Amino acid sequence: MAQDRVLPLEGIHNFRDYGGYAARGGRLRKGVLWRSGQHSEATPDDLAKVQRIGLGTVVDLRGDSEREANPCLRHEDFAGEVLFHPGETASVRGRAAHEEMAREVRSAADAHQAMLRLYETLPFRPVLVGTFRLYMQALAGRDAPSLLHCLAGKDRTGVAAALVHHLLGVHPDDMMADYLLTNTAGNAEARIEAGARHVREGFGRSMDDAAVRVLMGVDAAFLDRAFAAMIESHGSVEDYARDVLGVTPQALEAMERRLVEA
Template identity: 45%
Template structure:
């Protein structure tokens, strides 16, 4: 089950289908329509051919302008999908690279990541992009891809929000979030992240610190959800009032993505 979710990519980290989960009231989130990944800056030609076969018509790029400028995604020849992106910065740095001179131990790295998930619920740029993500899924046909730098933090939250709206259980939402740790392409993200982090620090990272930054943990997502509940009373209230996903949109999304 885990293995057949991931595409066997060489230069794209964490590319997978996040459908296939059972939903309340019966049915299953459709496969082949909802994809997620890290950035495609190092995509190989074979990777691009695989992506091209998926008929992805909409890409929601959660990175900010500087991330996109520094890491332009490769696209297959004839690429014509609509790319939705934020006109500005969505974060001061990719969440797993939000580090300072003390980020050399696993515990400190974990605390830095938890700080990222504490801030994300109140980040206006991310609120806007999550809202645009839902609108795109509602309004556009065909398969979609949501991605950020690593495809695990901002992208992981986006997938969680959609699975919640579609009726997947909390356990399955967390399972999907943590599935990132089974991605067979961690070396891709490591190559894109660790050298620049160590250059900024002027020293080597502990291996446990590397994993804390490049993987995800249950308390990361739990922190995000706790902040949402504290500010809005419930995740549903946040999704409805702040992201603009009303009952009619929920029904349309379920009709489109649940079989």
């Protein structure tokens, strides 16, 4: 069951294990590849549950101003390392990537087109690329469980997790199903409500509710657009990963040794 991957938490949305899928040479290990939204509203019980995972690395895909505005809470015994490339990943200071697209959105159709434009750019934004590189290095060089997150854990996080799946040979159908799990993982309505507050407080007051839902959800066409952009610019996803993210054949072999079990 897809929902079995989800760790039910009150103040952290979309927290789930994206391992366990069939991959090249075996199956992705469970309990070592985690993804989520930000932890700024985590409850003490949430933090205790997360602490039990034993995270060694947290990769934060947000920009500096997002971290400043919504600092993530950590358990008092957290001893892992938080990795990020300094700078902004969105063009609007203090906003998530999906929020910057809200400026000209009024309808669901507007929102869908805006998200397609966003996904074309996500693989190439310099600060985001810098954090993607740190994530790939961590997966190749560290054994402890890792967590990947942004604000909502759906776009920046979704692309990075899908890249890991693709590079490790997860079937495209499984990769897409995991990406789309964002739409139903945990208390999706609470996640949408929390995200909608951010959008409307910024520049989305006049958009309709259907548009907000598109911005706060994911769609197969979005991820397809990101992968198409990688292929168009570099010939293949593998070449993009090698040339832009530094995932050499040696690094990929190291990722497989750590993350794939027979």
